[in-house]
Amino acid sequence: MGLDKVVGSAAEAVADIHSGASLAVGGFGLVGIPWFLIDALREQGADDLMVVSNNCGVDGAGLGLLLDDHRISRVIASYIGENKEFGRQYLAGELTLELTPQGTLAERMRAGGSGIGAFYTPTGVGTMVSDGGLPYRYNPDGTVAEASEPKEVREFHGKQMVLEEGIVTDFALVRATRVDRAGNAQFNASTRNFNVPAAMAGRVTIVEAEEVVEVGEIAPADVHLPGIFVKRIVALTPEQAARKDIEKRTTRGERPTDTASSKEA
Numbered sequence: 720m721g722l723d724k725v726v727g728s729a730a731e732a733v734a735d736i737h738s739g740a741s742l743a744v745g746g747f748g749l750v751g752i753p754w755f756l757i758d759a760l761r762e763q764g765a766d767d768l769m770v771v772s773n774n775c776g777v778d779g780a781g782l783g784l785l786l787d788d789h790r791i792s793r794v795i796a797s798y799i800g801e802n803k804e805f806g807r808q809y810l811a812g813e814l815t816l817e818l819t820p821q822g823t824l825a826e827r828m829r830a831g832g833s834g835i836g837a838f839y840t841p842t843g844v845g846t847m848v849s850d851g852g853l854p855y856r857y858n859p860d861g862t863v864a865e866a867s868e869p870k871e872v873r874e875f876h877g878k879q880m881v882l883e884e885g886i887v888t889d890f891a892l893v894r895a896t897r898v899d900r901a902g903n904a905q906f907n908a909s910t911r912n913f914n915v916p917a918a919m920a921g922r923v924t925i926v927e928a929e930e931v932v933e934v935g936e937i938a939p940a941d942v943h944l945p946g947i948f949v950k951r952i953v954a955l956t957p958e959q960a961a962r963k964d965i966e967k968r969t970t971r972g973e974r975p976t977d978t979a980s981s982k983e984a
Contacts, residue, residue, distance in 0.1 A: 722901040725952045729759035732925045732951045743917040744772040745893035751910030752781045756892040769793040773913045774800035797821035815856040831885035832919025839880035849881040891921020898928035902949025903942045925951045929960035
């Protein structure tokens with residue numbers, strides 16, 4: 720019973736997330752994002768949040784809902800993506816944004832969760848990532864209010880590499896395909912992107928699970944995230960688990976009939 724980390728609701732799971740908290744949030748675009756934990760946090764009311772995520776949702780969905788409510792004050796992300804409000808707030812000086820190379824961001828979260836304070840990487844050497852001057856926040860008139868400082872660069876194995884700090888956050892919100900009651904989690908295909916490192920980075924990691932199973936039902940080789948990283952589990956209903964929106968739906972129309980080819984055939 721001591722291993723059972725399932726809580727009663729998403730609202731209960733996020734109840735102690737306080738204003739000013741830092742959050743690592745899983746997902747890639749809208750794939751694998753913790754839809755219902757984000758909704759519960761929106762209802763809960765915490766603001767002045769610092770969010771670490773690959774991107775910040777889209778307009779009107781995912782983390783974009785918290786942006787719409789001006790509940791996020793700082794973001795560490797790899798791109799602005801499809802969210803126009805995200806870009807607007809950044810350029811208007813309403814939001815602080817630390818743009819970080821995508822692979823570096825994933826490794827910063829993984830490193831933080833592994834107890835690694837910092838690491839060296841060749842990514843970003845010779846750019847504003849290493850040299851400084853990357854705009855973090857703008858003034859309303861478009862001038863730069865805050866910019867990045869230069870980072871330490873050293874040579875290893877004949878390559879210049881920049882020092883990047885590991886990321887540890889107060890909380891992490893992620894979504895998994897299958898989770899046992901002890902928190903061992905499995906992710907399907909691309910939903911694994913950023914959910915695992917985000918989960919590792921959080922001091923208190925909360926997982927919304929499409930399916931909750933008993934301990935032992937997930938084979939050890941199929942565990943993508945060990946339960947040691949998970950503090951709370953929210954079991955989704957089948958209807959909630961089926962929610963898997965996408966950013967853009969692109970379809971190909973019917974191909975015109977090639978009459979000449981048909982006749983030759």
